[in-house]
Amino acid sequence: MSIFTKPFMVLLCCIFIFVGNVAAQEVTAAKPNNQPKTDSLIADSLRKLKQLIYFSTPKNLSTASSAMVLGKEFNTTPVVAYPLALAGRLPGLTVSQTSGEPLNEGFSYRLRGQSPLVFIDGIPRSVTEISMEEIESVTVLKDAVALAMLGVRGSGGAISIVTKKGSPGKQQISFTGQWGIQKPLQNLISNPLDAYSYAQLYNEAIVNDGLSVANNGFSQAALNGFQSGNNPYLYPNVDWRDQVLKNSAAMARYNLNTSGGNNYVKYFINLEHIKQDGFLKTSDLNSNYSTNAGVKGYFIRSNVDVNLTDKLTAGIYIQGRILNKNNPGNAAVDNIFSSLLATPNSAYPVYNANGTYGGSSQFTNNILGQSIGSGYSLSNTRTVLTDVYLKYALDDITNGLWIKARASFFSNLNENIVRTKSFAVFEPIGISGxxxxxxxxxxxxxxQGNINSINFQNRSDFQELSIGYNRTFEKHGFDAVVLANRDNLVNGTNLPYTIQGISGHVAYNYDEKYLAEISFAQNGANRYPNNGGFRYGFFPAAGLGWNVNKEAFLKDLSWVNNLKLYTSYGKSGKNNTAYYTYMQVYNASPTSYFGSSAAAGTTAGESYLANPNITWEKAKLFNVGLDGTLLKNQLSFNVEYYSNSYSDLSIVRGNNSGLLGISYPEENIGRQKYYGWDAQINWSQKFREFSYFINANASLQNSKLIYSAEANQRYAWMYRTGHQVGQNYGYIAEGLFQNQQEIAGYPTIEGYTPQPGDIKYRDLNGDGVINQFDQTTFGSEHATVFLGSRIGFSFKGIDFSALFQGVINQQIYLSGNSYREFQGGTAQAYETQLSRWTPATAATATYPRLTTSSGPKNGAPNNFVSSSYWLRNGNYVRLKTIEMGYTLPPAISKKVGLKSTRIFLNGLNLYTWSSDTFNGADPENYSGGYPIGKVFNLGVNIQL
Known part of the structure; x- marks a missing residue:
């Protein structure tokens, strides 16, 4: 802890105690906090659950920006990783998924355009696979007041997960069983071509490239053979996806938990088992092992809170998990899907006539052999975490004062067991005598070979000491906390990564009407060039709020229950650097003392350029919002505007030069801005035994690149600065050349002679030449809108809910093996290419002329450069989840000794509305990778 932070912490503690004692002398009793009563489930939940990581100021008395979803809203969602269940539920939080492979789903989550930090029970965690039943709530924290206490890791926002705890009362036991079937969603925008169509298009591309079909293409005999299918061994036509992938896969989840307690001990204990099969076909020949891509998981959690005395409470929270992932011996499932994209139907037969694996000199790795004939591999993950705390009420000093100490230990180990074998493939070459x-x-x-290795091993320890004060005097309410913590992570053989410092929060309200908050942190990380690697920064934030409904001029408006206007501004940071990047390091080869290849490390020279001024990234966060509940709390809404400026971003300057002979370092010079709106509205109503709800949320996100040390450009349109972050850059396409006359009258393309059917580009500077000076940003720069909506009802024992999720103004850039033909060789081609340009289809063609990217006339240098031609509409709306349940009448359940019994059906990713661009493919996973699953799920919940 810095020498400057210690006296500051002591000073704040003294202020808390002094204010408490003075106020206690002035009043004989503290006025009770008369929190308005409400029948609204949402409002009640917001009061009861802690909304923030380090402080628990009630939401109606806080100026912080947060949004929460209860775990019971998504705990039956059939996913393994909980972030996948959050898509569409929280304004500002976007979740995307690019793969459906178990434990390798390729999901990412962004909060107002940034990567948030994840907390579980207030402690930073990287775990994304936990038991869904143990989650009480998930809260996103979005503004400076909520994030300033995180200091050097708060600029991206935070996701706070609160696990379930016990409560005094009779023991409750709950069992949930779920059984589901997964169906793969279409994961290609266009279907692969059959062997005959492929061969025809390949020959056409050969001609377009100025090559001879006789020497480089398919013969007429081959075309006839593919078309007739009479000799599938010599002229195969194999649907490889059908050979390798299943049409369905099973999944199951079993959960058992119990909770209860009394005035002395409260507990929550949870056990869960999950099993998810993959979409790869298996073989009876492998009776002793599976080659499918599946996972089995086991989770256990025990949360125990104890009142040791009237003033001393303690708790110990323990979680463990075991995750067993199975793969083919080829190890990476991605390798199989890469082979599917690279292998045309005509490449080779699955099996030869003699039963051996088919193959050729060009395709020496049979895809089915990769899947079922290469052995298997296991990836086993073991995780244990323990959180403990002690909290003591210092009411003897002054009422409302407390002190708390907590510590945590986390250990994670992943072990790989690879049992692989190789196999031969055979190509028929003729007939013997x-x-x-x-x-x-x-x-x-x-x-079979056997390899055992540790893939990764990490551990972390966390310690924290906090002191807080919460009390109301007449019309003055105080809520304050100051804490010091240290978070230390050791990842594999890396040096420890430690963040430590102090932080605090003070909230004041006058008559629950006027609100003021201050948050701060002074902390740092051990990756900087002074103080033994530590460098500290100060991160303050302040917020103001006004509960307008408390004013006299709204007293008579009975339909206004709550109305709050609030704003905040502050500074946060992000630690984004590696160890010792500030130190200049040299290397030397023992065989050379002079030379010019320092960057390659073959002669004496620098390994890299050091950056002695490296520091953390910085963010200035502004937020203003309006929050309210109306009409007897049936209608609630929230709308916020934010503008976040990010500076000192760690980037490699854009005006670097290769003449230096060594890589430039990352420097803290980048600047970006993210701004937009978040909004949420909820309506709920009850008529006797019938109740229903409708809620919707929307997030409008925009960004701007302010500075990236961009190289000086000849023309203004060539700059990326001033446009959206990550904006597409290249040429503006203006259709396809239709004939030689059009080419002759068009600007020349530098270094290339175009052919009819090639893409033509706009000459931005009008100099008659298409070159790098005609490149610019392209695509829409309107804000992207992320949508979510949940509807539902209950009537007697029946309940129903549905969740919709979508994106508007999203654009997709198409590229790669899943869309373009042949990929510079003989890779697969697709039905999209049937609409290619030919002299006969010139007026209707939607795809350039075909090319194999070889020969004197190939179009690869022109057609496949970055351009607006390949930009498509990526908007979609998805029916993300739907659930129907029925709870048996209590009289029936009690006859068999049960408290309640609920049977439910639900589904995941059931239907998607998207643009014609996707041709029915999944709008998140359209590039031919492991497909995302459409899940149909049956479950039962029994409570004792």
Whole structure:
């Protein structure tokens, strides 16, 4: 802890005690906090649950920006990783998924355009797979007041997960069983071509490239063979996806938890098992092991809180998890899907006539062999975490004062067991004198190998000491906390990564009408060049609020229950640097003392350029919002505007030069701005036994690149600065060349002679030449809008809910093996290419002329450069989840000794409305990778 922070912490503690004692002398009793009563489930939940990580000021008395969802709203969602269940539920939080592979879903979550920090029970965690049943609530923290206490890691926002705790009362036991079927969503924008169509298009591309079909393409005999299908061994037509992938896969989850307690001990204990199969086909030949991409998981949590005395409470929270991931011996499932994209239907047969794996000199790794004939691999993850705390009420000094100490230890280990074997493939080359087929062999068959290794191992320890004060005197309410903490992470063989410092929060309200808050942190990380690696920063924030409904001029408006206007501004940071980047390091080869290849490390020279001025990234966060509940709390709403400026971003300057002979370092010179709106509205109503709700949220997000040390450009349109962050950059396409006359009258393309059917580009500077001076940003720069809506009702024992999620003004840039033909060789082609340009289809073509990217006339240098031609509409709306449940009448359940019994059906990713761009493909996973699953799920919940 810095020598400057210690006296500051002591001073604040003294202020708290002094204010409490003076106020206690002036009043004989503290006025009770008359929190307005409400029948609204949302409002009640917001009061009861802690909304913020380090302080628990009630939401109606806070100026912080946060949004919460209860765990019971999504705990039956059939996913393994909880972030996948949050999509569409919280304004400002966006969740995307690019794969459906178990434990490798490729999901990402962004909060107002940034990567948030995840907390579980107030402690930073990187765990994304926990039991869904143990989650009480998930809260996103978005503004400076809520984030300033995080200091050097708060600029991206935070996701705070609160796990369930016990409560005094009779023991409750709950069992939930779920059984589901997954169906793969379409993961390609366009279907692969059959062998005959592929061969036709390939020959066409050969001609377009100025090459000879006789020497480089498919013969007429081959075309006839593909078309007739009479000799599938010599002229195969294999649907490889059908050969390798299943149409469905099972998944299941079983959960058992119990909770209860008394005035001395409260407990919550949870056990859960999940099993999710993959979409890869298996073989009966592998009776002793599975080659599918599946996962089995086991979770346990025990949360125990104890009142040791009237003033001393303690708690110990323990969680453990075991995750067993299975893969083919090829290890990476991605390798199989890469092979599916690279292998045309005509490449080779699955099996030859003699039962051996098919293959060729060009395709030496049979895809089915990769899946079922290469052995198997296991990835086993073991995690244990323990949180403990002690809290003591210092009411003897002054009422409302307390002190708390807590510590945590986390350990995570991943072990790989790889049992692989190789296999040979065979290509038929002719007929022997005896009339039997002869083959050329590629590769060898081998016995199973066995490798055991530790993939990663990390551990962390966390310590924190806090002192707080919460009390109301007449019309004056105080809520304050000051804490010092240290978070230390050791990842594998890396040096420890430590963040430590102090932080605090003070909230004041006058008559619950006028609100003021201050948050601060003075902390730092151990990756900087002074103070033994530590450098500290100060991160303050302040907020003001006004509960307008408390004013006299609104007293007579009975339909206004709550109305709050609030704003905040402050500074936060982000630690984004590696160890010792501030130190200049040299390397030397033992065989050379002079030379010019320092960057390659083959001669004496620098390994990299150091940055002695490295520091953390900074953010200035502004937020203003309006929050209210109306009409007897049936209608609630929230709308916020934010403008966040990010500076000292760690980037490699854009005006670097290769003439230096060594890589430039990352420097704290970048500046960006993110701004937009978050809004949420909820309506709920009850008529006797019927109740329903409708809620919707929207997040409008925009950004601007302020500075990136961009190289000087000849023309203004060439700059990326001033446009959206990550904006597409390249040429503006103006259709396809239709004939030679059009080409002759068009500006020339530097370094390339275009052909009819090639993409033509706009000559921005009008100099008659298309080159780098005609490149600019392209695509829409309107804000992206993320949408979510949840509706539902209950009637007697029936309940129903549905969640919709969508994106507006999203643009997708199409590229890669899943969309373009042949990929510079003989890779797969797709039905999209059937609409290619030819002299006969010139008026209707939507795809350029075909090319193999070889020969004197290939179009690869022109057609596949970055341009607006490949930009598509990525808007979609998805029916994310839907659930129907029925709770048996209590009289029936009690007859068999049960408190309640609920049977439910739900589904995930059931239907998606998207643009024609996707041709029915999933709008998040359209590039041919492991498909996302559409899940149909049956479950039962029994409570004792």
């Amino acid at each position: 005896t009339g039997e087929s002869t083959y050329r062999q590629f590769g060898t068959n081998s016995e």
